[in-house]
Every structure is written in structure tokens, then in C-alpha cells.
Amino acid sequence: MSDDEFDELVQAAIDGIPQSAITMMDNVVFFIEDEYEPLPGEAKNTDILGLYEGVALTERDLDWASGALPDRITIFKNPTLRACETRDDVVREVRITVMHEVAHHFGIDDEKLHDLGWG
Template sequence: MVDMSREEFEEAVSDALDLVPEELAAQMDNVVIFVEDEAPADAPDLLGVYDGVPLTERDFGWAAGSLPDRITIFRNPTLAICESREEVVEEVTITVIHEIAHHFGIDDERLHELGWA
């Protein structure tokens, strides 16, 4: 397990977000990114999760005043599977991109095909 402060981990998440192409970042709509220390008790090994309505499923019934979609990146499960800070940065980047892809309506099967899952 890698020892990394919450601040350092949040910086890795921020750096991963900076890698998202500007054209894609500009299209992200009503979504916020969080860092939590622990994954849910029913999925303790989860590295990240997207909770919301993907852009591809939003229609006229989806209200602009809706609560934001949430992407949560889990710190401790990520640190537990990594052996170096470099590996943490790489895993955080993969997880952030993976969850953003869900916001754009890309499912796990397609992510596997693309090599992102």
C-alpha cells in the first residue's frame, strides 16, 4: 500500500482531469468530481463510481435544474492496490477517464474494447 496524503491524492485526481481534452471537458454537463477515502461497504474494492444520468440518456424530461451527476474516486482502495506513487497516478488517471466515459454514455463493455477498463 502506498502512503499518500489526501491532498496529494486530490492533486493526482486534478492532474488526471487536466488530461481530458478541452473539447471533451467543455461538453461535460452538470457533473462534479469528489474524492472519498473509502468505497461503499458493499463494494470495498471499488476505485471509482459514476452516479447520474449519462448525456446520451438525457432528454426533454431531464431538467436543467437537476442535481449534478457525481463522479467519486476512492482513495484508500486505490492506494491499497498500488505499489508506487507513479502507479497511483496511473490508476487514478485510468479511473477518472473511465468514470467520465460513463458520463458520456460509454458502458463497461465498450471501455474494455477500447482498453480503458
């Protein structure tokens, strides 16, 4: 799958975020990277499909906004493609991954996301 096609799938998933959620999101940017670079201490073969980096809305206090960088949601192309067999699988997985990472922005943890089917 080309970079442009994958980018379009991610954009479609972002466009599919309910408007009610979009209006509540604050200071978030989306990125697409080819590969996840494991952090020190993580196995070198760690493959994740998406990553939320930031301070969840539920954890922000009055001092948070002064000089805060935007939260980052990164979707990883190659791990996603490796996890999927068909284009339809990629479409589904990108949608799930985008929603999963957006949910982290709202303070929803992995356990709850798995319970809701967005794991």
C-alpha cells in the same frame, strides 16, 4: 500518500481530460472519498476505485434538466492505494479511473471501456 498529494493527482487527471470532452460535459462534479461504502446487497469487501452516479448524456431527454442534481464522479483513495504498489502506479490508476468515470457520463459502458483499455 497524503490526502493533498492524492487530491493533486486527481486534479491533474481531471486537467488531462481533453478540452473537446470538457466542453461537452454537463452538470458534473467530482469528489474524492476515502472508502467506497457498499450498497445493500453488495459484498462488504467490495472495493471500487471510482463511481459515476447520474444520467449519462446519451440518456437525457428534454425533461431531464428541470431540477436535476449534478452527476457525481467519485474517486476512492484507499482502494486505489491498495491496488497500487508505487506512486507511478497510483498516477496511472487515477488517470484511468477518472477517464473511465467520465466516459460513463458520455454513455460508454464498462465492456466498451475495457475494449478501449480504460477498464
